[in-house]
Amino acid sequence: xxxxxxxxxxxxxxxxxxxxxxxxxxxxxxxxxxxxxxxxxxxxxxxxxxxxxxxxxxxxxxxxxxxxxxxxxxxxxxxxxxxxxxxxxxxxxxxxxxxxxxxxxxxxxxxxxxxxxxxxxxxxxxxxxxxxxxxxxxxxxxxxxxxxxxxxxxxxxxxxxxxxxxxxxxxxxxxxxxxxxxxxxxxxxxxxxxxxxxxxxxxxxxxxxxxxxxxxxxxxxxxxxxxxxxxxxxxxxxxxxxxxxxxxxxxxxxxxxxxxxx
Amino acid sequence: xxxxxxxxxxxxxxxxxxxxxxxxxxxxxxxxxxxxxxxxxxxxxxxxxxxxxxxxxxxxxxxxxxxxxxxxxxxxxxxxxxxxxxxxxxxxxxxxxxxxxxxxxxxxxxxxxxxxxxxxxxxxxxxxxxxxxxxxxxxxxxxxxxxxxxxxxxxxxxxxxxxxxxxxxxxxxxxxxxxxxxxxxxxxxxxxxxxxxxxxxxxxxxxxxxxxxxxxxxxxxxxxxxxxxxxxxxxxxxxxxxxxxxxxxxxxxxxxxxxxxxxx
Amino acid sequence: xxxxxxxxxxxxxxxxxxxxxxxxxxxxxxxxxxxxxxxxxxxxxxxxxxxxxxxxxxxxxxxxxxxxxxxxxxxxxxxxxxxxxxxxxxxxxxxxxxxxxxxxxxxxxxxxxxxxxxxxxxxxxxxxxxxxxxxxxxxxxxxxxxxxxxxxxxxxxxxxxxxxxxxxxxxxxxxxxxxxxxxxxxxxxxxxxxxxxxxxxxxxxxxxxxxxxxxxxxxxxxxxxxxxxxxxxxxxxxxxxxxxxxxxxxxxxxxxxxxxxx
Numbered sequence: 106x107x108x109x110x111x112x113x114x115x116x117x118x119x120x121x122x123x124x125x126x127x128x129x130x131x132x133x134x135x136x137x138x139x140x141x142x143x144x145x146x147x148x149x150x151x152x153x154x155x156x157x158x159x160x161x162x163x164x165x166x167x168x169x170x171x172x173x174x175x176x177x178x179x180x181x182x183x184x185x186x187x188x189x190x191x192x193x194x195x196x197x198x199x200x201x202x203x204x205x206x207x208x209x210x211x212x213x214x215x216x217x218x219x220x221x222x223x224x225x226x227x228x229x230x231x232x233x234x235x236x237x238x239x240x241x242x243x244x245x246x247x248x249x250x251x252x253x254x255x256x257x258x259x260x261x262x263x264x265x266x267x268x269x270x271x272x273x274x275x276x277x278x279x280x281x282x283x284x285x286x287x288x289x290x291x292x293x294x295x296x297x298x299x300x301x302x303x304x305x306x307x308x309x310x311x312x313x314x315x316x317x318x319x320x321x322x323x324x325x326x327x328x329x330x331x332x333x334x335x336x337x338x339x340x341x342x343x344x345x346x347x348x349x350x351x352x353x354x355x356x357x358x359x360x361x362x363x364x365x366x367x
Numbered sequence: 368x369x370x371x372x373x374x375x376x377x378x379x380x381x382x383x384x385x386x387x388x389x390x391x392x393x394x395x396x397x398x399x400x401x402x403x404x405x406x407x408x409x410x411x412x413x414x415x416x417x418x419x420x421x422x423x424x425x426x427x428x429x430x431x432x433x434x435x436x437x438x439x440x441x442x443x444x445x446x447x448x449x450x451x452x453x454x455x456x457x458x459x460x461x462x463x464x465x466x467x468x469x470x471x472x473x474x475x476x477x478x479x480x481x482x483x484x485x486x487x488x489x490x491x492x493x494x495x496x497x498x499x500x501x502x503x504x505x506x507x508x509x510x511x512x513x514x515x516x517x518x519x520x521x522x523x524x525x526x527x528x529x530x531x532x533x534x535x536x537x538x539x540x541x542x543x544x545x546x547x548x549x550x551x552x553x554x555x556x557x558x559x560x561x562x563x564x565x566x567x568x569x570x571x572x573x574x575x576x577x578x579x580x581x582x583x584x585x586x587x588x589x590x591x592x593x594x595x596x597x598x599x600x601x602x603x604x605x606x607x608x609x610x611x612x613x614x615x616x617x618x619x620x621x622x623x624x625x626x627x628x629x630x631x
Numbered sequence: 632x633x634x635x636x637x638x639x640x641x642x643x644x645x646x647x648x649x650x651x652x653x654x655x656x657x658x659x660x661x662x663x664x665x666x667x668x669x670x671x672x673x674x675x676x677x678x679x680x681x682x683x684x685x686x687x688x689x690x691x692x693x694x695x696x697x698x699x700x701x702x703x704x705x706x707x708x709x710x711x712x713x714x715x716x717x718x719x720x721x722x723x724x725x726x727x728x729x730x731x732x733x734x735x736x737x738x739x740x741x742x743x744x745x746x747x748x749x750x751x752x753x754x755x756x757x758x759x760x761x762x763x764x765x766x767x768x769x770x771x772x773x774x775x776x777x778x779x780x781x782x783x784x785x786x787x788x789x790x791x792x793x794x795x796x797x798x799x800x801x802x803x804x805x806x807x808x809x810x811x812x813x814x815x816x817x818x819x820x821x822x823x824x825x826x827x828x829x830x831x832x833x834x835x836x837x838x839x840x841x842x843x844x845x846x847x848x849x850x851x852x853x854x855x856x857x858x859x860x861x862x863x864x865x866x867x868x869x870x871x872x873x874x875x876x877x878x879x880x881x882x883x884x885x886x887x888x889x890x891x892x893x
């Protein structure tokens with residue numbers, strides 16, 4: 106031992122080689138997600154007189170690669186809320202776990218009564234998203250929450266990675282905001298006042314038509330999708346629907362489509 | 368202490384120790400390709416005008432993202448400290464980044480409610496206005512990206528209006544327009560409320576010309592001005608339209624008027 | 632001289648299994664002026680007798696409104712109650728902020744119960760020297776809870792705590808069957824009469840010394856609608872006293888009038 110106390114307890118360079126200071130450097134700034142990785146495309150939602158219809162396809166893309174073709178992007182929360190996720194799939198799975206633990210906690214605190222409805226969940230999720238964006242660590246999602254509000258009236262609202270929220274009788278995220286929303290709005294000429302004139306069948310049909318338009322025009326979409334109808338009686342969720350009555354008749358007239366390459 | 372111990376340094380003929388604290392290159396250096404932007408603009412416009420015994424706040428109800436309309440009904444006007452018993456006499460309007468606007472509204476609302484709970488009386492608009500300024504300034508280096516206007520009645524029962532920049536500078540004014548169409552509406556208000564560029568005919572020539580004296584406008588006239596301001600802004604600005612929400616604060620309470628605007 | 636060795640802190644059991652500090656705290660509750668709570672199917676009422684420390688001072692605050700749907704009445708150390716009611720106010724606001732829903736009554740009562748319990752398990756802490764009656768309305772209807780310094784909380788149909796509260800409890804036990812279907816006015820009457828029972832011989836309920844608060848479930852368009860917490864204090868309570876307890880007072884007044892005539 107020498108008489109340089111500042112050297113005591115440190116490895117000697119002639120024995121261990123020069124000390125690698127980079128291990129000692131705890132000051133590198135913490136970094137966060139700057140872009141999403143595996144993503145889902147549009148989510149569509151429409152209110153009708155007794156509830157809400159919501160749909161999203163089963164594709165998860167990795168950039169332009171169609172990476173996973175069996176990803177369910179509609180998640181249910183008991184007793185009658187459905188949440189549709191667009192954007193990063195791993196962040197969706199994180200939020201899903203968060204909601205599951207919330208459900209367990211709620212049930213533990215009171216097994217009867219006091220359920221969280223769609224409006225409560227939307228408020229909660231928007232706070233989570235806003236908190237994360239304020240920490241510069243966003244959850245890269247656009248989501249739609251479908252269900253009922255405090256008065257058991259249809260509820261449909263959106264929340265995104267910035268914590269922005271809004272509600273409307275028809276909603277669509279991503280590409281759907283451009284392609285589906287104008288079509289869906291035809292159902293609601295007087296916005297909220299038109300909801301009472303829309304039946305479940307009308308709403309489902311409109312959503313299916315829009316899913317088809319999106320499959321035709323959105324390159325990151327799939328012809329397999331999930332659709333859910335939420336009413337006071339509960340959730341009717343179908344997870345492996347195929348698009349029906351597609352029309353590709355125009356294709357054989359056009360060079361470059363299908364087998365006709367030149 | 369450390370400087371005393373390190374004085375003189377280590378002799379070089381002895382076995383060496385690495386004390387160099389030269390910082391390792393950090394991950395954050397160098398240009399970043401795609402950074403997360405925590406802000407967006409949700410468009411829309413708001414305005415406030417006061418009179419002798421009332422204050423009017425107004426805002427369109429459209430919410431936008433770029434060229435998309437998110438919804439045709441997203442109010443930008445909020446009653447502050449409202450317990451559901453219509454005791455509130457303060458209204459906040461926020462325009463800019465809607466998520467920040469909502470967060471700001473909720474914070475102010477909670478503070479005003481706590482004030483009433485702790486002091487047993489409602490907060491005055493003046494106090495509320497000062498508090499709003501400090502809330503905004505507390506986030507000076509990560510601001511709430513909103514232009515806020517606060518309205519109510521002052522201690523003398525006169526209409527009170529306070530306008531803010533995103534970091535908390537504020538001022539009491541007669542009228543103020545904010546948001547996407549502020550630059551369209553404000554000059555109109557200057558002329559019609561504060562009678563800017565209006566002169567008494569034949570009262571003199573050149574600099575002798577007497578300006579028209581400012582008077583406080585009756586409520587009905589102001590409602591008319593507000594509607595005109597928004598129908599005109601709707602024509603000229605793509606982010607303004609769908610609906611006009613007006614909250615009129617008088618000693619009797621807050622009256623709400625909704626008028627449709629063009630939806631194109 | 633006998634000296635109790637097991638009451639120096641609130642974390643040590645006596646050989647008989649008692650925690651004396653908690654029992655002493657419960658004595659503090661018995662020193663406080665009486666508060667009464669009654670619940671029906673539609674309403675919950677809190678009433679209290681306020682004391683003034685001396686002729687020149689103001690009267691105590693015995694009933695605190697925590698939120699639109701929640702209020703507490705206290706017996707014991709008012710400053711301890713203030714800590715608890717501030718905590719409840721914060722929790723209530725926080726529930727409204729994160730979920731957009733008024734906090735269920737049972738949950739907030741459990742929260743203060745947990746806080747009180749933790750005081751009995753950490754060295755150097757002191758139990759709260761206050762008992763509370765927590766009144767509130769939620770999805771499951773009106774509720775009345777009793778909270779005591781031990782951290783014990785229980786739901787009650789009717790309850791009275793504080794000095795001479797046994798008399799009020801006797802009244803409540805005697806009329807228990809009537810409460811459930813009582814109207815708003817009847818419930819107020821029962822609460823005030825129970826309160827009156829526990830007054831000392833020479834005392835009367837007056838506008839100065841009586842407080843009453845009520846929360847209820849009303850109806851609007853066929854849906855349940857909250858009747859907000861309403862506190863009757865000072866001159867506001869005069870009509871209630873007149874309608875419910877003045878009848879006996881009036882007789883006395885007549886008697887006095889005759890005496891003066893003589």
